[in-house]
Amino acid sequence: MKKKLKVGFWEFIARIVLKNRLFILGIILLLTVFLALQWKNIRFSFTEANLLPDNDIINTQYNAFLDKFGEEGNLIVVGVKDDAFFTPKAFAAWDKLMADFKSNKEVDLVVSVSDLKKLQKNDSIQSFELVPFVDQNKITDPAYLKSIQKDLFHNMPFYEGLLFNKKNGTIRSAIYLDKKIVNTPHRKDYILKDFIPKIEAFEKETGIDLRVSGMPYIRTLNAKSITDEISLFIGASLLITSLIFFFFFRSLRATLISIVIVVIGVMWTFGLLGLFHYEITVLTAIVPSLVIVIGIPNCIFLTNKYQQEYSAHGNKAKALQRVITKVGTATLMTNLTTAAGFATFIITNSELLKEFGIISSLSIIALFFLCLIVIPIYYSYQPVPKPKHLEHLNRNYTRVFMNWIEKTVKYNRRYVYVVAIFLFLVSTIGAFKIKTSGSLIEDMPQKTGFYKDILFFEKEFEGIMPLEITIDTKRKKGVMKLSTLRKMDDFQKTIEEIPELSKPISILNLVKYSKQAYYNNNPEYYELPTSQEQSFILSYAKNATKNTKNNLMKSYVDSTGQVARITTFMRDIGTGNMAKIETKLWDKANKIFPKDRYNVVMTGKALVFEKGTKYLLDNLVSSLLFAVFLISLLMVFMFRSFKMVIISLIPNLLPLMITAGLMGYFGIPLKPSTILVFSIAFGLSVDDTIHFLAQYRQELTRNNWKIKKSVFATLKEAGISMFYTSVVLFAGFSVFMLSDFGGTVALGGLVAITLGFGMLSNLMLLPCLVLTLNKSLANKQEFIEPKIDVLSSIEDDENLD
Incomplete structure (x- = not known):
């Protein structure tokens, strides 16, 4: 009676689907129209990915810094290294360019x-x-420009490191945007439509x-590159997976409906992004392509089952019914395990990963129902189906491949174990060689002009990634005390000694410049005033900051x-070097700034990103273990x-270890991009395991619980679908290697490699393990009646026409 109830559920679903076809399609x-209307809410991210939880102390300190000093990432630098710069024509053009920038309301300074x-x-x-x-009256005189x-x-010296590099003769301008537009679409419009055209004209x-x-x-x-790649990924993944689908089935009709299904799935994904008001980031941008890559294997499995039946x-009606009744739960479970691999990111406290996990897992589940119904x-x-559409079931190359698999499992099981153990040991050694890395620019498209410009400024001015340090004196007007300035001077000397950091900028620079100016701009006096000089020089400096509206130093002391x-x-130095630099700076800060009198905070986008990467690495193991636990429960x-x-x-943990070993070697x-590989690949790889074990359970009941016969019958029945879907997944994730973003390339390549090993592991190691571990199976007691009938054993179904 229990079995009939379970079977009846899927029969009920099959009846609803096949007897209410037009209504369901409606x-x-x-639903598609409703989600398409949500596209208007889609927004693109205008800031870097924040990987830390909102309530993390690093985020709290960074937000406190922004409240006090405003957005720190509002500086654009324009540099030139050319002997022709100090000539009348070039200098006049430069003067005009800067005047044009200054006249824009989007520019603050x-x-x-x-x-x-001066x-x-x-x-x-x-x-x-x-x-x-x-x-300005003399800039047409070449000799005057040389003297300048x-x-x-x-x-x-006040402007050294900010406007010029004396050693290399490089010149640059500092353009501070209005802080109100830095994190808005207005910034994008200004830079793309106004700023860049002026640079190109010069x-x-x-x-x-x-x-x-x-x-x-x-x-x-960078955001423009992300949006440009969305269409590239969608088009390339749709093309390659569809071609593979057609190659396997040789049917335009089957290929067409698969394309329609995944296109609707992509539309739903964009609709979910708009419905939840999520931003398109470097992670959520790849979800539509994931829908295609994961959706096509669903179509393969269901189409293959229909043609097999x-x-x-x-009997067409019976075949259609059995597509739902016989594999409905199995397909649901494979999609649930895939979704679980993505859903593990929801348990993190990072909003970026939460959004990625929610959108990807919901899209995968929605896609399952779409495939099963449509x-x-x-x-x-x-x-x-015509005979030519069924030829692939016995095609020569698939038969040869599956025969090789069967012979290996049957006669060389010992060698399969030896190879698996060898790969595990070698991979374990390689895994210990993995290093960590993470920076704001590491995964940016390296073939672009703006990335090459980043390297230029790293070489000429020690980088463009801001590291901010605030010193709270715990008393009003405490900054301009000579004792505080001396401590700051001592601290800034430590910064200057670190080759990865640029010359620091602070109120100290202005105070030193004030002494130089007091002594008729003699550069030898660019230093802190003595105790005897402080009263009159510092009073001059204070008056200067009061009387100057657009002062460069106005943002370096609070009100x-x-x-x-x-x-x-700072340069692009990665998490390891960043941690060493941070330690060195903290050691110095703790020595010269007593905690009872000063409160020192280090922050800035570069530090926030570095801490975010470390946060992800610390949570990698727990996230993967949660995925294993969740899928084990299923x-x-x-x-x-x-x-x-x-x-x-x-068979699914071994490919993960192999991938980790390859990363080490x-x-x-x-880093943030490669961390995602393990949970995603595990969720996808275990699908083949479910297909195999589900079919194996059915074969046991058919073959009177004869293990060996059931295993090889399973390989014949499910092996082709496992092979087809794995090939599609491998090729689909390989599409991401077309990206200009290093992180996306690494994600696609590593997941593809893991799935390739996962296919071989599930087709060879899995049946070997079943044969070995189930030797003692004398009856069906090993398989207690499951809570879910994974693969129904219906022998005859009524005609639903």
């Missing part, structure tokens, strides 16, 4: 050689005043190559004079056999 159409200001002492008002460094170049490099006019970088610029072009008994309905309206800010820029629920759980896990580091 519901799917309405421009600091450039062409309109540089401090000059005015004794009458006991203050410094800013006077032009360049006489010499004066700048030798007498203006290059065309002068023949001088300009280098551009800075976080707003990088974010904009029709080939067996020639494929039988579609074939119910189509003619019966109360209590908190000082030090900004330095196995227990399906088979109610502890031995089957062990049998199912071993080939120097592929653990």
Whole structure:
């Protein structure tokens, strides 16, 4: 009676689907239209990926910094390294370019050689005043421009590291955008439609190559690259998976409906993004392609089962019913395990990963129902399969491959175990060689111009990734105390000693420049004032900051004079080196800034990203273990056999270890993109295991619990579908290697490799384990009646026409 109830459920589903075809198709159409209307809510991310939980102390400190000093990533730098720069034509064009930038409402401040200001002492008002460094009336004189170049490099240490590199002769301008637009679509429009065209016009006019970088610029072009690749991935994955599908089935009708299903699935994915108001990030951008790559194997499995059933008994109605009743739960479980691999990211506290996990897992489950419903309905309206459409079931190359698998399992089981153990041991050694890495620019498209410009500024100015340090003196106006400034000077010397960091910028620079200006701009006096000099020099400096509207230093001390800010820029150094630098800076800070009198905080986008990467690495094991635990629960629920759980896990954990070993041997580091590989690949690889064990359970009942006969019958029945789906998944994930983003390339390549090993493991190691571990099976007691009838053993179903 129990069995009839279980069978009856899927019979009930089959009856509903096949007797209400137009009504159900109408519901799917309405749902598709509804989700398509949600596309208007889709937004693209305008900031870097924040991998940390919102309540993490690093995020809390960073947000507190933004509240006090505003957005720190608003600087764009334009650099030039060309001897022709200090010539009348080029300098005039540069002057005009900077003036154009300054006239834009999107720009807050421009600091450039062409309109540089220098401090000059005015004794009458006991203050410094800013006077032009360049006489605009003389810029047509080549000799004057050469003298300006010499004066700048030798007498203006305040601007060294900010506007010029004296050693290499490189010049750059600092363009500070309005902080209100930095994280808005307005920033993208300004940079793409106004800023870049002006840069290109200058290059065309002068023949001088300009280098551009800075976080707003990088974010904009990086986001543009992501959006450009969405269509590339969707098109390429759809093309390659469809071609493989057609190659296997040689049927345009079967290929067409598969394409329609996955296209609807992609539309639903975009609709879910809009419905939940999620942003398109570097992770969510790949979900539509994942839907295609995962959807086509669903179509293969269901289409193959329909053709197998029709080939067996020639009854179309029975074949359509059995597509649902015989494999409905098995397909559901395979999709649930795949979704579980993605859903593990939901348990993290990172909003970025949560959104990725929610959208991908929901899309996969929705796709399952779409496939299970649409494929039988579609074939119910189509003619019966022709003989040529069934030829693939006995095609020569698949028969040869499966015969080789069967012979290996039958006669060389010992060698399969030896190879598996050898691969495991070698891979374990390789896994210990894996290094960690993570930076804001590491996975950016390296063939693009903006990435090459990043490398230029790393070489010439020690990088463009901001590292911010705040020093709270715990008293108003405490920053301008000479004792505090001396401590800051000591601390900044430590920063300057670290080759990966640029020359720091703070109020200290202005104070030193004030002394130089007081002594008639003699560069030898670019230093802190002595105790005797502090009263009159610091008073001059304070008056200068009060009287200057657009002062470069206005953002380096808070309004109360209590908190000082030090900004330095860093190279792309990765998490390991970043941790060493951070330790060195903290050691120095703790020595010179007593905690009872000062509160020092290190923050900035570079540090937030580095900590986010470390957070992901720390949670990698727990996330993977959760995926294993979740999928093991599903196995227990399906088979109610502890031995089957062990049998199912071993062939899927081995490919993960092999992938980890390859990463170690080939120097592929653990980073946000490669961390995703293991949970995703495990969820996908275990699908083949479910297909195999589900079919094996049915074969046991058919073959009077004869293990060996059932195993090889399973290989014949399920092996081809496992092979087909694995090939599609391998090729589908390989599409991501077309990306310009290193992280996406690594994700696609590693998942493809893991799935390739997973297929061989499930076709060879899995049946070997079943044969070995189930030797003592004398009756069906090993397979207690499961809670879910994974693969129904219906022998005859009524005609549903």
